[in-house]
Amino acid sequence: MKFFRYKQVARLNFIGYDDELINDASSYYNTKFKMFDNNEINTKLLRFRIDNLSDIKLSQNAKLILESVFISTVHDESLNIKHNSNIILRLKNINDSKCFNSDNNNYSILFSHCFQSRDVPGVAINTYSFDRGLSFTNPSPDKLYNFTVPNNFTNNTIFEFELLYFMKPGINLNVTDKANFYKFQCYFIICDVDEEELISNDSNTVDFERFKPHFPLKRSH
Numbered sequence: 001m002k003f004f005r006y007k008q009v010a011r012l013n014f015i016g017y018d019d020e021l022i023n024d025a026s027s028y029y030n031t032k033f034k035m036f037d038n039n040e041i042n043t044k045l046l047r048f049r050i051d052n053l054s055d056i057k058l059s060q061n062a063k064l065i066l067e068s069v070f071i072s073t074v075h076d077e078s079l080n081i082k083h084n085s086n087i088i089l090r091l092k093n094i095n096d097s098k099c100f101n102s103d104n105n106n107y108s109i110l111f112s113h114c115f116q117s118r119d120v121p122g123v124a125i126n127t128y129s130f131d132r133g134l135s136f137t138n139p140s141p142d143k144l145y146n147f148t149v150p151n152n153f154t155n156n157t158i159f160e161f162e163l164l165y166f167m168k169p170g171i172n173l174n175v176t177d178k179a180n181f182y183k184f185q186c187y188f189i190i191c192d193v194d195e196e197e198l199i200s201n202d203s204n205t206v207d208f209e210r211f212k213p214h215f216p217l218k219r220s221h
Contacts, residue, residue, distance in 0.1 A: 016184030061193035066145035072183040
């Protein structure tokens with residue numbers, strides 16, 4: 001009899017000030033997107049480098065799980081927000097995941113949400129803070145925000161995110177907004193699954209001494 005043993009094999013941490021493209025003007029650009037008013041959405045491309053991941057070997061059952069993320073609002077020097085509340089975060093490294101988008105874009109949507117707005121004391125009327133950012137923690141990592149990854153996923157050293165903002169009319173992102181992206185944070189867990197024979201050799205009794213009690217178990221069919 002076989003059982004699955006779930007295990008965490010790595011954590012990936014991405015911090016905005018490590019973005020290799022933070023000063024690259026070409027990493028701030030417009031993305032074509034289906035919207036009712038045919039506007040384009042401004043995008044910031046973030047590139048991070050993590051070495052030595054190739055030492056971690058994965059099976060065909062590996063998953064990438066979003067643990068938490070912080071996305072900052074983008075504002076000008078007068079603290080006026082430059083975009084509307086909607087944001088989308090993509091990871092270009094998981095375009096082959098079993099994740100399908102209504103816009104038929106190849107890159108999986110990691111996270112999509114709206115900033116919550118509130119009045120900012122001491123600034124102009126109709127200026128909103130959107131709480132100056134969005135902080136999210138996955139409430140159920142074993143079920144939510146899970147993405148299938150191939151067994152060669154840890155061969156990557158370069159990870160690229162696309163952060164999409166629904167901009168206000170006539171306003172675009174540019175390199176002068178880079179201070180807002182220093183605050184970006186994104187954390188992942190890589191989990192894998194081991195198949196193990198848990199039946200002892202001399203009987204039909206499950207040998208529970210062969211696994212730790214804190215690992216959740218799921219019987220195979």
